[in-house]
Amino acid sequence: MLVLPLFLIFLNFVNSLKILTLLPHAGKSHFVAYESILRELANKGHEVHVYSEFPQKVPLPRYKDFVLEKVHQNSTEIINMKDLPGEFWTQHIILQLLAQFAQKACQKLDQKIVKDLLKSMEKYDLILIEYFNTDCFLGFAHIFKIPFIALSSSYPMPWYASRFSRIDNPAFVPVLFGNFAKHMSFSERLQNTIMLGYCKSMYYLLYDVPGNRRAKAFFGDDLPPLEKIAENTSLMLVNNHVTLNGAFPQVPGMIEVGGVHLRNPENLPKNIEKWINESSEGVVYFSMGSMLIGHSFPIKKREMFQRAFSRLKHRVLWKWENDTMPGKPDNVMTQKWMPQFDILCHPNVKAFVAHGGLLGMTEAVHCGVPVVVMPQFGDQFTNARALEASGGGVILDFSTITEDNVYEALQKVLNPKFKKQAEELSARFKDRPMSPMDTAIYWIEYVARHKGAPHLKTAAVGMPFYQYLLLDVIAFLLVVFLSICLVSYYTLKMLLKCVYPAKVKKTKTN
Template sequence: MRLLLLCFVIVKFVNCLKILTLLPYAGKSHFASYEPLLKELANRGHEVHVYSEFPQKKPLPRYKDFELDKAHQNATEILNMNDLPGKFITKYLTPILLTEFAEEICQKLNQNIVKDLLKTKEKYDLILIEYFNTDCFLGFAHVFKIPYIALSSCYPMPWHAGRFARIDNPAYVPGHFGNFAKHMSFSERLENTIVLGYCKLLYYLFCDIPGNRKAKAFFGDDLPPLEKIAENTSLMLVNNYFALNGAFPQVPSMIEVGGMNIGKPKRLPKNIEKWINESSEGVVYFSMGSMLIGHSFPIKKREMFQRAFSRLKHRVLWKWENDTMPGKPDNVMTQKWMPQFDILCHPNVKAFVAHGGLLGMTEAVHCGVPVVVMPQFGDQFTNARALEASGGGVILDFSTITEDNVYEALQKVLNPKFKKQAEELSARFKDRPMSPMDTAIYWIEYVARHKGAPHLKTAAVGMPFYQYLLLDVIAFLLVVFLSICLVSYYTLKMLLKCVYPAKVKKTKTN
């Protein structure tokens, strides 16, 4: 028995990884999508070193925080519902805004804690790094010469498909910042193509080129181009899942782990539980997430929602960051913070009004709660269209909402038939061979076991575009075809001269 226990301890020790995690982006919702994975890795015996702006409130075994200084400007200081122009900013201005965030990330290379990492004598087995709007920190993968895995908190960004040779054909793959479903009209396919090219061009000019310059200044002139380092990425864990986001072409090195943030519901605070339990008709939950402050609602639109909610027989839980709400109806309860997932999984919660953030969408889908979505920014429009196409929600245009269409949308999702659709979507979303968390950890350990798992990459990774698109083959075949045509033409002409020489000569004389 002692020998068996000793063997178990030895195996556990041998399989323990020291993992460096680089999460320099300042978005809290991004970190929230990775945090459960990092905690679970530590819980399973791996040593996890995390560089981010979001340290744990309480120390955890085998989890070590390295806190980055806060960015001078982040998304929570910019996104105000009073001045977001909706769809236009999503398609054309969001990529520009992301270049500004990229600048903030690259500046973090100059922080002392990052400089110390460059000089560290720590021996890591693996790097986890967020892929978002810049590759500045990717130089650490080159310096440490170890495998690295990309993390994406959302549907893959337009500039990430190429480094994994994932097909992003705009004929049927909606762009990250578009407002399109899988089945697009001609005009939508045209715009989707334009937006895709526009995003890739902006990234190259304002993220990739400056990022390479700053990375070389930090890591040294011998640093290869960041895009070349990125081509050696072992794996990408993507926070989406086909049952919700739609089925698109994938490659073995891109793994869908949507719902990885979802755990088990906890007991609700007594005041919230009492409010929900005592509602005979059920409860509607309303939250605009962590990046959009609820009290930044334009006054007229807030009053529209208040009047629409007052017409319901249901009670409403409204995440509202101020102490008071002028004109609050009696059937509405406000609170600065609410345990969203625990609320959504309560059986008496009948609908969710939200902004379309991916974490909230996956929580609602997991709990089988239909959603009224009012997308505001970034990937929220794409998330909303995917949810609507899957039967889990309806979309409202925040810029044109009225009291009546808010009330009508709520009535639609509160219908038992719609609830059944949401439950069917939930069943599809949860029906997997392994949980999202187990899937993510399996593939992380797989990459470590197989020394970076280069066999997961297709031969298309790093291939010149003219080869990938078969332009050289097409050109060769055209040359062959034209050559055959020319040879056939002149051969036929010569034969005609031999067979009908007199006729040919007479024709020339005439």
């Protein structure tokens, strides 16, 4: 009777993997996007070693934290809304800001815990590593000589498409930092094309060159260029989904797992549940996420929202980090922290006012709640346009908001017809052959089973640009065409001389 259980235990032991996870970026929202995958891998019997700034609050079997020290005092996840919007948040400055984040991440190579990893004799089966703004930790894949999988917490950054030969034609593929939907006018396609080239150029100058320099200093001068190492990426798990982000050309090595961080809703705190349940018209939830300080709203804009909310029959839950809110209407309840996903999935929550962060947008779509989106920076504009195009929300320009357009936007999404659209989007989002988590775990184990799964890469990976764009073929065909034209021209000229010699001679004389 004990034979079968012992055999299953032995089989699980044999198939378990030892996985190294490298997440040097200091953004908590990025870590949240991957955390559920790492925990599930540990629950399934794999040994997971995680290098990040975010250790588990409660130790988890087979999950081992290696805590990276914070390089700077100010978190990258906290931004004062009084700085938004404005010239400071142009795309150029955002790219420079990401370059600063990349520099801070690369500085963590000098920490003792990372140096110990390099010197260690640990034998890993697989590496999970974030693809965001720097590759300086990618040298571990070269040193350890094992397969590695990229993790993307958002729609892929514009500089990573070439690693998988994913088509990023700016005619219909919006650049992540733009403010375009997939159907673009001529001027938008022009801007999108310029922005794509600009982003890739800036990546090379501000991210790739410094990252290679830092990596060579740490791993040794014989380290290949990081871009060359990256060509061996087995696949990328991307935190998006076609129903929300739109349909674009895809390759086998890029797997969509949007919603992988979602779980089953839990019971709400009693005070919040009471506030929601006792609202006869329903509740509007308002949060600017973990990165933007809600109470740093410019006073005039805050008052616009307060007046608009006071005109509603609905109650409002407002994530507000201060103890008090001057001028708070009676139908508004504030709290420093709120269980966002659990609130959104409550049947009496009718709308969500948000900043367009991908995790929050995904939660709203999953719960079937329409959104009023006020994008601020980064990928939030792209997320907002995608949500609007899919019928899940409307966009408000934060820089030009008034009491009236806030109220009008709320009235639009609170309309039962809009709620139906959001529910239909939710149904499409959930309708998949496998859950996001099962998909992620399957492909991680697949790569390990098939020794990196090199067959997932297209032949275009690593191909010189002139070959990829067929410039050499076009040049050859042009030469052939011109040669035929020249041969035809001189042949015809000779024939004319033979047939009409006198006429040709007379023409020359004249």
